[in-house]
Amino acid sequence: MTTMTEASVREFKMPDVGEGLTEAEILKWYVQPGDTVTDGQVVCEVETAKAAVELPIPYDGVVRALHFPEGTTVDVGMSIIAVDVAGGTGGAPVAAPIAEVPAQAPAQAEAPKAEVPQTEVPQTEAPQAAAPQAEAAKAVGSGRQPVLVGYGVAASSTKRRPRKGPEIAVSRVPDTIQAELNGHGSAPAVKERPLAKPPVRKLAKDLGVDLATVVPSGPDGIITREDVHAAAAPAAPATQAAPVAEPVPQVTQAPVTTPAAVPVSSYDTARETRIPVKGVRKATAAAMVGSAFTAPHVTEFVTIDVTRTLKLVEELKQDKDMQGLRVNPLLLIARALLVAVKRNPEINASWDEAAQEIVVKHYVNLGIAAATPRGLLVPNIKDAHAKTLPQLAESLGELVSTAREGRTSPAAMQGGTVTITNVGVFGVDTGTPILNPGESAILAIGAIKLQPWVHKGKVKPRQVTTLALSFDHRLVDGELGSKVLADVAAILEQPKKLITWS
Known part of the structure; x- marks a missing residue:
């Protein structure tokens, strides 16, 4: 041999x-x-x-x-x-x-x-x-x-x-x-580990489904979310009102006066779920703790009328140069922030503790916070400041699609200089975002809602949102932070400033 x-x-x-x-x-x-x-x-x-x-x-x-x-x-x-x-x-x-x-x-x-x-x-x-x-x-x-x-x-x-x-x-x-x-007879049979992605494993754990009992339908024998739901469905009692896929609501919907009506096993299962802290969640937690306790955060807010910006979004959707591209309010907010950074370049900087220096970046790698099945990711668009509006729209579309598919590369999340987080998609008015390590500013976008607003001396229904800008007070003072936030607000209220200020 x-x-x-x-x-x-x-x-x-x-x-x-x-x-x-x-x-x-x-x-x-x-x-x-x-x-x-x-x-x-x-x-x-x-x-x-x-x-x-x-x-x-x-x-x-x-x-x-x-x-x-x-x-x-x-x-x-x-x-x-x-x-x-x-x-x-x-x-x-x-x-x-x-x-x-x-x-x-x-x-x-x-x-x-x-x-x-x-x-x-x-x-x-x-x-x-x-x-x-x-x-x-x-x-x-x-x-x-x-x-x-x-x-x-x-x-x-x-x-x-x-x-x-x-x-x-x-x-x-x-x-x-x-x-x-x-x-x-010298050792027990080796137990085969079912094939499933981490989000599917978490779902199975939440539903109390043993993956070894699930029949896979995905390619190469991979267990899908639908397979887990199908395996969990038969276990639901015929009289149970809440779906099995949502164990927590089963408990909350049970009559408060008759807790005995909830099976002990279901009650105990729904009381708490333990999720291993690893991967993206572990890294995010460490980064946020480090950022919160290293950089002194300051957050400022402004509520603005973005009716004109939404009208411009609709017009751009009909423009032949923007056909096939993702055109939404985030695109114009990103452009507004890039213009504000150009007018106030000191905001695009980082703090070098070892050298005791402020490093001003002459390029903008624009980070976009994206919620994915693996957790919150912040990939960034390299050299966003040099892109035209169609190029920026194309880059935003690719960034979001890649993140949702779970294919964001490590390189895409490195080297960011300033970030946007859109909490408005969850119906949230605003927030106080924590800086990404190594960056000096992050802009939060709140939900855009139709509200009464004084417009040209009269109260009218207008599209209104609240912006929040958090910044590192070691290198960004109140004046600089206020100027940047005010510039973004002015552009979104009067989008023609994208031309006059560019």
Whole structure:
């Protein structure tokens, strides 16, 4: 039998796909042990603190091992897949390190070695028994944390999140290995982990649905939201008024005077839900706490008549140069903010604590806060100040669509200079937004409502909204902040200023 040589096996390590990220969760593997891969082929999808990213393999070869199952959080710099770049004609593929399989029993050692070769992965690269686990234990035990590939390790007290036990064991162990273990009675069968996106897993958890019992209808056996709802529907009592998909309303709609009418199991399930803090939510929480307790926030408000702006929006929708583009009030508000920044460039700055300097940016990367299934993301439009109105509309449309599809790249969320958050879409009048780290200003847009307004000396129904501008008081004083907010308000009340002030 021909076996792999040390030189033929390449270990692909978890890269830093963002800016200083230290870990990522493996969402889905697109390849199996034994599959042939080519340079640039996407082999898995991972979720970082900033985005879901597909990882391409950088060489040709045959997959020999997947070191971690789906759902595992892996430190940057740890090997996640082994590839035989020589083409690998010998030896059976290894699905995962043996440490991922339930603990060995004595009968296991008697299994024929020819069926599960122990020389498939070179010991100098990644010992087959437990390479990733040994590497992680060594890093944790010495107080070190893996960093970028090729740069060794750095001192840190951070530990990789522990795995949750046998129920999340690797789902890619070949059937031959499972049959061998079960045939000798040495270990229980490895439980396959159902395929589902994080939002679908959360929905299933909220509804109390075991994903292992759900029949998938999505591509490649992926469980969809509809599958979860279908699995939950039969469990609803015939006399239950509230839909099963909304467990909390079931409790709130129960008669206050007859709490016993609510089944104990349903009541207990609906009392509280625990959501792991990771990914985007974890990063957002850390960033907002850091921003709130680092930059002294000041927020100013102004209520304005935007009737003329809404009329202009309707006119632009009919313009042939804007056909096929997303034209809405946000587009003109974004343009108004860009004009205000041009008139007051000091607002487009950041605070350099180390150098004790204020860094004024001569470009505007305009951030747009977007609510997505993965949480709140703030991708930004690069060099928005240099775009024409049609170009800005096209960029806004692409930004929103990409964010909603969960495909926003880490690069799209880096380097922002000033941000807009539209809380009005939720029917909220206004708010006091917290600055994105590294930025000095953020503009909140409230709901646009028809209200009585004094117009030309008479009270008339007009389209009215409230703007709120939060800024870093270390580098933006009250005068500068007020000028910027006043300029945005003036443009939205009199859109012709977009021409006279540009």
